[in-house]
Amino acid sequence: MPRKLIAAVLAILGAVAVGAIALHRHEPINALWILTAAVCTYLLGLRFYGAWIAAQVLTVDATRATPAERLNNGRDFVPTHRAIVFGHHFAAIAGPGPLVGPTLAAQFGYLPGTLWILVGAVLGGCVQDMTILLLSIRRDGRSLGRMAHDELGPFGGFAALIGTLLIMMILSAVLGLVIVNVMKHSPWATFTVLATIPAAALVGLYLRVWRPGRVLEGTLLGVVLMFLALVGGGWVDHNPGLRGLFDFSPLVLAGFVMAYGFCAAILPVWLLLAPRDYLSTFLKAGTVVLLAVALVLAHPQLRMPAVTQFIDGTGPLFAGKLFPFVFITIACGAVSGFHALVASGTTPKLISSEADVRLVGYGSMALESFVAIMALIAATLLDPGVFFAINAGAGVVGATPQAAVHTITSWGFPVTVEQMQTLSAAMGEQTLFARTGGAPSLAVGMASLFGSSFGRGMLALWYHFAIMFEAVFLMATLDAGTRVGRFMLQDLLGHLWAPLGRTSWYPSVLLASALLVGAWGYFLYIGVIDPNGGVNILWPLFGIANQMLAAIALAVASGIILKSRQARYALVTLLPLAWLALVTTTAAWQKVASPDVRLGLFAAAADLAGKLKSGTLAPARAAIAPQLIFNQRLDAWLTILFTAILWFVILAMIRVGVRRLRGLPLRHSSEAAYRMSLLAGATTRVSP
Amino acid sequence: MNSSEPGSQGAWWRGARAALRRAAAVVRLLRTLSGDDAYERYRAHHEQAHPGAAALTRRAFYEDAQRRKWSGVSRCC
Numbered sequence: 001m002p003r004k005l006i007a008a009v010l011a012i013l014g015a016v017a018v019g020a021i022a023l024h025r026h027e028p029i030n031a032l033w034i035l036t037a038a039v040c041t042y043l044l045g046l047r048f049y050g051a052w053i054a055a056q057v058l059t060v061d062a063t064r065a066t067p068a069e070r071l072n073n074g075r076d077f078v079p080t081h082r083a084i085v086f087g088h089h090f091a092a093i094a095g096p097g098p099l100v101g102p103t104l105a106a107q108f109g110y111l112p113g114t115l116w117i118l119v120g121a122v123l124g125g126c127v128q129d130m131t132i133l134l135l136s137i138r139r140d141g142r143s144l145g146r147m148a149h150d151e152l153g154p155f156g157g158f159a160a161l162i163g164t165l166l167i168m169m170i171l172s173a174v175l176g177l178v179i180v181n182v183m184k185h186s187p188w189a190t191f192t193v194l195a196t197i198p199a200a201a202l203v204g205l206y207l208r209v210w211r212p213g214r215v216l217e218g219t220l221l222g223v224v225l226m227f228l229a230l231v232g233g234g235w236v237d238h239n240p241g242l243r244g245l246f247d248f249s250p251l252v253l254a255g256f257v258m259a260y261g262f263c264a265a266i267l268p269v270w271l272l273l274a275p276r277d278y279l280s281t282f283l284k285a286g287t288v289v290l291l292a293v294a295l296v297l298a299h300p301q302l303r304m305p306a307v308t309q310f311i312d313g314t315g316p317l318f319a320g321k322l323f324p325f326v327f328i329t330i331a332c333g334a335v336s337g338f339h340a341l342v343a344s345g346t347t348p349k350l351i352s353s354e355a356d357v358r359l360v361g362y363g364s365m366a367l368e369s370f371v372a373i374m375a376l377i378a379a380t381l382l383d384p385g386v387f388f389a390i391n392a393g394a395g396v397v398g399a400t401p402q403a404a405v406h407t408i409t410s411w412g413f414p415v416t417v418e419q420m421q422t423l424s425a426a427m428g429e430q431t432l433f434a435r436t437g438g439a440p441s442l443a444v445g446m447a448s449l450f451g452s453s454f455g456r457g458m459l460a461l462w463y464h465f466a467i468m469f470e471a472v473f474l475m476a477t478l479d480a481g482t483r484v485g486r487f488m489l490q491d492l493l494g495h496l497w498a499p500l501g502r503t504s505w506y507p508s509v510l511l512a513s514a515l516l517v518g519a520w521g522y523f524l525y526i527g528v529i530d531p532n533g534g535v536n537i538l539w540p541l542f543g544i545a546n547q548m549l550a551a552i553a554l555a556v557a558s559g560i561i562l563k564s565r566q567a568r569y570a571l572v573t574l575l576p577l578a579w580l581a582l583v584t585t586t587a588a589w590q591k592v593a594s595p596d597v598r599l600g601l602f603a604a605a606a607d608l609a610g611k612l613k614s615g616t617l618a619p620a621r622a623a624i625a626p627q628l629i630f631n632q633r634l635d636a637w638l639t640i641l642f643t644a645i646l647w648f649v650i651l652a653m654i655r656v657g658v659r660r661l662r663g664l665p666l667r668h669s670s671e672a673a674y675r676m677s678l679l680a681g682a683t684t685r686v687s688p
Numbered sequence: 689m690n691s692s693e694p695g696s697q698g699a700w701w702r703g704a705r706a707a708l709r710r711a712a713a714v715v716r717l718l719r720t721l722s723g724d725d726a727y728e729r730y731r732a733h734h735e736q737a738h739p740g741a742a743a744l745t746r747r748a749f750y751e752d753a754q755r756r757k758w759s760g761v762s763r764c765c
Contacts, residue, residue, distance in 0.1 A: 084721055
């Protein structure tokens with residue numbers, strides 16, 4: 001009875017909050033309404049939709065032994081308490097995507113992003129994560145690629161592998177670009193971010209040589225070192241002799257990022273990757289809690305309008321109309337195909353009872369989506385004029401501060417040069433103009449939030465704390481992605497010549513790492529020299545790739561459900577799949593075929609080529625034009641490739657459905673046979 | 689609360705011990721969450737499953753665990 005009462009209270013509270021959001025138009029709204037609506041939506045989704053899917057569609061069975069129990073080896077297969085698995089799974093899926101995507105999508109106003117983050121997560125992302133997790137548990141913890149191969153045919157597996165490799169490449173490039181934009185000509189940020197690398201190495205030595213495996217001690221040491229890096233950066237910044245040493249141009253920084261990615265891929269993991277990840281996870285958990293507390297304490301008003309004029313496709317951060325680009329841009333905060341890789345990786349080997357998939361699969365994604373909501377709030381509580389001044393590239397608003405404020409003010413978002421100067425001075429930066437990529441504006445938003453909650457005096461310190469948090473977070477994904485990408489590439493190359501597939505053979509390690517870093521480094525380089533900021537091209541490309549991977553995961557899940565006795569419920573995954581296919585295909589079509597030079601990649605290439613031929617470009621632009629033209633065409637072909645992979649997998653899934661309807665023979669399900677769980681409490685625990 | 693009253697000291701003591709127990713539980717949770725106690729759990733499993741067989745050393749176990757963790761997708765976007 002009390003559970004029903006709680007659900008009723010949540011439903012009423014959520015409805016009131018959503019009503020308040022709907023009625024507060026053309027006047028500022030308090031962030032608490034959005035937070036309340038979000039929390040109620042997630043809890044109700046978890047309690048009702050998640051539980052219904054677990055019971056009816058996935059037929060979760062708490063008496064069935066999981067791989068963690070059946071294959072327990074004390075190492076990777078270990079039955080683990082659900083709270084611990086939840087922590088591990090959330091730490092693995094939470095990345096910088098939900099911070100960057102919603103910040104960029106804020107150019108449409110706060111409403112479209114908020115709605116898609118909530119609806120997309122509850123009906124799409126959470127369902128995908130939970131479903132893939134359970135399907136992998138039923139198949140001895142097999143990977144998404146393997147399940148695609150087993151259930152949809154060899155091509156399904158190949159598509160998943162190629163899709164994953166390409167998405168890693170684009171992701172690494174765009175994250176590298178965001179890091180570069182955070183550090184460019186900022187001695188404080190550069191020193192702090194660079195200093196976290198030796199700090200991580202020291203922790204790595206501590207954890208391997210001095211006190212093997214004492215993770216808590218090592219993390220504590222790392223936290224102290226990171227605090228020193230943060231304060232040291234401020235000291236360097238105020239020291240006229242030193243600050244010049246850490247003032248780098250974007251191109252040099254791009255070189256650093258590539259060198260770092262290469263080192264992380266070839267060095268032993270205990271030295272750099274593992275310790276950095278402990279620090280990143282600690283920072284992540286701390287900052288998420290800090291952000292939530294600060295939002296409640298400060299309960300700021302959102303200054304961005306609910307919807308801006310940029311829904312017509314003329315937005316300065318990236319081109320394209322509200323449909324489909326708000327869905328492509330939000331990406332990980334609502335649905336992320338990447339999560340399917342984790343949900344079919346480490347997590348299924350730890351789950352001790354099938355009944356835990358609702359909390360671990362559905363619940364983790366709901367929390368991740370909540371992080372996206374907080375990032376959206378932090379972006380939209382800024383003055384819109386300031387938001388656009390930070391996030392719009394020089395190629396869009398003009399290269400000088402005067403030109404930029406003039407353009408932005410003419411859109412109806414007043415901002416002045418003095419206002420921006422005061423803000424940069426308070427944040428301890430020389431300039432905040434044209435710091436594209438979302439991370440700096442998020443840091444400004446977080447700093448003002450923390451400042452108003454925990455003391456205004458330390459704005460610059462809070463800003464650089466936020467910058468450090470984001471950079472460590474970004475680099476943790478970048479180096480892990482590069483390393484996994486290296487393994488995948490070696491796996492592929494091994495088919496050409498067997499020795500290349502050996503992951504410990506050094507020539508092969510060096511070759512695969514160089515190829516991979518070269519590939520994303522190329523996109524990073526182009527992004528750095530692109531006068532429009534690069535993020536405007538790379539982020540939509542990443543969004544399309546990520547939603548494509550989500551669609552592949554949902555197609556695999558739908559194929560399996562269609563084969564099962566629960567086929568009548570297949571709409572649970574087919575509907576989000578249909579929506580993602582529609583969104584991704586429309587976005588890809590517009591990126592390829594649109595005659596608008598800001599949106600269409602081929603159109604932009606043709607336009608630039610024409611200008612280059614007629615000699616109307618300034619010499620600096622003309623020098624880089626051939627590379628930009630080549631890159632735009634390459635991006636267009638990549639987009640076509642993504643769409644082709646997506647539709648091949650969907651067709652394979654449809655084939656399964658049609659054969660099932662006609663009663664034709666199907667591939668056997670790869671599900672492991674039922675075995676009764678002997679774990680204490682397994683038979684008495686009620687299914688959700 | 690007046691500690692000179694008979695009996696109240698016992699209540700205070702019980703409260704302090706309950707708080708200590710709770711703190712110990714939090715530390716245990718943190719240790720498991722971070723993987724700090726992974727080696728002890730591995731040893732417990734090993735002794736039960738393969739009694740008498742040699743187990744990995746602390747350092748070898750840590751290296752092996754890291755290698756396995758970072759060979760697959762364990763971080764997202």
